[in-house]
Each structure stands twice: as structure tokens, then as C-alpha cells.
Amino acid sequence: MIPAAFEYVRAESAEEAVALLVEHGDDAKLIAGGHSLLPLMKLRLATPTVLVDIGRVPGLSYIEERGDEIAIGALARHHDLETSAVLKEQVPLLAATAHQVGDPQVRHRGTLGGTLAHGDPASDLPAAVLALGGTLVAQGPNGRREISALEFFRGFLETALGADEVLVEIRVPKAAGAGWSFQKFNRRAQDWAIVGVAAVVNGTTGIALVNMGSTPLRATAVEEAVRSGASVTDAAAAASQGTDPPSDVNASSEYRRHLATVLVRRALEEASS
Amino acid sequence: MVLVTVEVNGSSYQHEVEPRMLLVQYLRETLGLTGTNIGCDTSSCGACTVLLNGESVKSCTLLAVQADGAAIVTIEGLSGPDGALHPVQEAFHQHHALQCGYCTPGMVMAAVSLLAEEGELDERGVREGLEGNLCRCTGYHNIVRAVLACAGDRAPVGEVGAAGAAAS
Numbered sequence: 001m002i003p004a005a006f007e008y009v010r011a012e013s014a015e016e017a018v019a020l021l022v023e024h025g026d027d028a029k030l031i032a033g034g035h036s037l038l039p040l041m042k043l044r045l046a047t048p049t050v051l052v053d054i055g056r057v058p059g060l061s062y063i064e065e066r067g068d069e070i071a072i073g074a075l076a077r078h079h080d081l082e083t084s085a086v087l088k089e090q091v092p093l094l095a096a097t098a099h100q101v102g103d104p105q106v107r108h109r110g111t112l113g114g115t116l117a118h119g120d121p122a123s124d125l126p127a128a129v130l131a132l133g134g135t136l137v138a139q140g141p142n143g144r145r146e147i148s149a150l151e152f153f154r155g156f157l158e159t160a161l162g163a164d165e166v167l168v169e170i171r172v173p174k175a176a177g178a179g180w181s182f183q184k185f186n187r188r189a190q191d192w193a194i195v196g197v198a199a200v201v202n203g204t205t206g207i208a209l210v211n212m213g214s215t216p217l218r219a220t221a222v223e224e225a226v227r228s229g230a231s232v233t234d235a236a237a238a239a240s241q242g243t244d245p246p247s248d249v250n251a252s253s254e255y256r257r258h259l260a261t262v263l264v265r266r267a268l269e270e271a272s273s
Numbered sequence: 274m275v276l277v278t279v280e281v282n283g284s285s286y287q288h289e290v291e292p293r294m295l296l297v298q299y300l301r302e303t304l305g306l307t308g309t310n311i312g313c314d315t316s317s318c319g320a321c322t323v324l325l326n327g328e329s330v331k332s333c334t335l336l337a338v339q340a341d342g343a344a345i346v347t348i349e350g351l352s353g354p355d356g357a358l359h360p361v362q363e364a365f366h367q368h369h370a371l372q373c374g375y376c377t378p379g380m381v382m383a384a385v386s387l388l389a390e391e392g393e394l395d396e397r398g399v400r401e402g403l404e405g406n407l408c409r410c411t412g413y414h415n416i417v418r419a420v421l422a423c424a425g426d427r428a429p430v431g432e433v434g435a436a437g438a439a440a441s
């Protein structure tokens with residue numbers, strides 16, 4: 001399968017990428033690792049006429065401590081995340097979640113910024129960033145702005161990023177001593193999660209769900225139940241509240257609702273142990 | 274057309290390519306290196322795995338233009354100048370780690386990358402490390418034996434499989 005023809009331009013900086021997006025408008029699409037976009041282009045479900053390659057922009061692959069947060073350049077790959085000593089120590093949930101994505105070959109190419117900007121509700125890392133209450137930094141024609149992960153995911157494959165913005169940085173709070181868990185249920189190696197749960201217990205409890213609606217979702221009913229002192233089982237029973245899970249070849253919507261309660265319970269148990 | 278310069282198996286190449294040309298097409302059709310197979314064409318099966326700057330990637334999900342400036346190794350580039358098999362190829366040969374052979378080039382390249390990245394590997398590590406490669410003959414046991422042999426794992430090969438069944 002070959003993508004439809006397109007014009008290829010390589011950006012050498014985030015500023016240049018923004019300028020190219022402004023120049024080409026809706027016809028342009030950013031590519032970094034390409035592991036979300038290229039499969040869609042090969043199926044001709046995406047047919048951008050201009051591909052702006054930001055994969056070589058220097059200085060956007062860092063993973064570093066910055067005060068109470070870990071700052072991650074948008075081009076850091078899943079492989080960089082899963083092997084990062086600072087991330088394993090400070091935000092182990094994110095390193096462990098990155099290790100669950102796809103397979104080694106995919107993790108050698110896919111980037112954190114790419115998976116967030118793609119906004120697929122079935123992806124693992126968006127839920128982890130959401131559970132952690134991360135902050136996303138977008139660069140546009142008027143400079144940089146910060147977007148809370150809670151405000152970032154707007155709809156199926158839709159995010160708060162403007163058509164002329166580039167995601168440049170992701171920041172998550174340090175959670176070195178926090179309890180955490182990432183639960184991923186699938187039937188075959190390397191598959192997407194049928195349902196997944198990212199949980200971090202760090203004074204407050206953050207829980208996010210994979211593949212339980214058109215976006216990654218915070219399980220706010222569970223979080224409230226935990227805050228009000230409910231048992232793990234009772235809190236987990238609220239896992240499907242406010243969700244709208246899909247029915248597909250892997251599972252019915254009803255089955256996903258059930259799975260969510262099971263996986264949230266396991267996640268809370270593991271994060272609290 | 275975009276000018277692409279790559280090093281493949283130690284030789285430099287320069288070609289004008291269409292931006293939409295996939296790396297696997299470039300390797301097979303432009304360079305004639307047909308050892309890299311196309312299997313699923315959807316980045317699931319791993320038959321097209323090559324090394325890009327030393328790391329395993331699926332060349333069906335990479336544009337040739339994205340590989341500009343990179344050093345690529347394909348299955349043809351593994352053996353020594355005298356034609357001697359690479360240790361992983363030799364292990365696949367010794368342990369009969371192939372049946373129809375279609376997945377073998379990708380499986381070998383994924384194993385080379387895995388062995389380079391991981392200091393220690395047990396059976397579970399090998400199975401998880403090769404999760405991006407499918408063998409349509411389901412000949413996984415001997416593939417795992419071969420990779421474990423390269424990893425210097427001293428577990429008796431007869432026990433391979435029991436732990437895998439428990440881990441899966």
C-alpha cells in the first residue's frame with residue numbers, strides 16, 4: 001500500500017514548522033515518527049498534500065527535571081521514555097506505560113508528542129499523561145501556550161492544538177514515591193488495549209481510561225469515590241460512569257464497561273499496595 | 274522528487290525518490306535488496322524489519338525520505354566479507370529456527386537489535402522483545418532457542434516453551 005502523492009518539506013526548527021503550517025493551511029500535516037500517520041496515509045484515510053517533517057528538529061528529544069516537574073521534548077520516542085533513568089525514578093508510570101506501546105520497532109520510531117497530537121483514545125500514553133495531570137506546550141504563530149492535559153483531548157482524533165500549532169513539550173508532575181499502575185487488557189501481543197487504565201496515587205488519585213470513549217477519559221466518578229473514602233471495590237464500580245465505549249470486533253460496549261471496573265479495581269489495588 | 278543519501282550495508286547511495294516511496298520499496302526495488310520481505314504492510318508482522326542507525330524499525334512504515342542520512346543494515350549486510358554467517362544467523366541455522374523462512378530476515382534483524390539493547394535476556398525477555406515479529410508457521414520455540422543461545426542463556430533448551438506458555 002502506497003500513500004497518495006504529497007509534497008515533502010523538512011522543518012529544521014519548531015518556528016519553521018509553524019511557518020510551513022501557516023503557509024499550507026489545512027492541506028499540511030506534521031510527521032515525526034509517522035507511526036500513527038503513515039498507516040492512515042497508506043490506507044488513504046489521510047491524504048495530506050503537504051507533509052511537514054519535524055522528525056529532525058534538534059533539541060526536542062530531552063527528558064529532564066525542571067523543578068517539581070519532568071519536562072519532555074515532544075520528539076522523545078517511546079524507547080527514550082521506557083529507558084530513561086530519570087523518568088523511571090521520577091514518573092515510573094510514564095516509563096512503564098511507554099514500554100507497553102506497540103512493539104520494540106514501533107517504540108524506536110513513535111514519539112510522545114506524536115501520540116498525544118494524534119489523540120487516539122485507544123493509545124496508552126495519552127491516558128497516562130491525563131492521569132498524571134500533565135501540561136502540554138503548543139507553539140504557534142504568536143508564541144507558546146500551555147494546555148492542561150484535561151483540556152487537550154476534544155473528540156475522536158481531535159485535540160486542542162490549532163491547525164497552525166506544533167506540540168513542543170510535555171510536562172508531568174514528579175511522582176517519585178507515588179503508587180501507580182498501568183493495566184492493559186488485550187488478547188494478542190502488540191495489540192491496542194481493548195481497555196486500559198492508568199492510575200497514580202499521589203496524595204490525590206488520578207485515573208484515566210484507554211478506549212472507553214471518543215477520547216482518553218479521566219474516571220472522575222472513581223476519583224471522587226476514592227476521595228470520599230470508598231473501598232477499592234466500591235470506587236471501581238463507578239469506572240464506567242460517564243464513558244461511551246465503542247463496540248467493535250474485539251469487544252462489545254457492555255464488555256468494555258465491565259472490563260473497566262475490573263481493571264480500575266486492579267489498578268487501585270496495585271497503586272495502593 | 275527528493276534527493277536521499279543513505280548508507281546501506283556499508284555502501285553509500287544517492288537517489289532522487291518520490292516522497293511517498295516507502296523505505297522497504299527503496300531497499301527492494303531501487304537497490305534490489307530483496308532479502309527484506311513485505312508481509313502485512315501494516316507495521317504488524319515485522320517481516321520488513323531492518324536496522325536504522327542500529328535500531329530495529331519496520332521499513333514498511335517509514336518513508337525513504339525519513340531515512341535520509343541514516344545508516345541502514347538489511348539481512349544482506351549481516352554476514353562477514355568472507356560470507357561467514359552473523360552469529361544470529363548461525364544460531365538460527367543451528368537451532369532450525371525457520372520453517373518457510375518468510376519471517377526470518379525480519380526476525381533475525383529484530384533479534385540483532387534486541388541483543389544489542391539488552392544486557393541480559395531470559396526466555397520471557399526474548400518473547401516480549403520479539404513481539405513485533407510474527408511467524409506464520411508458528412515456529413516460535415526454535416526462534417526463541419536461537420536467540421537465547423546468542424544471549425548466552427545457559428537454561429537447558431529442552432525447557433524452553435514451558436515458561437513461555439506460563440508467561441503468555
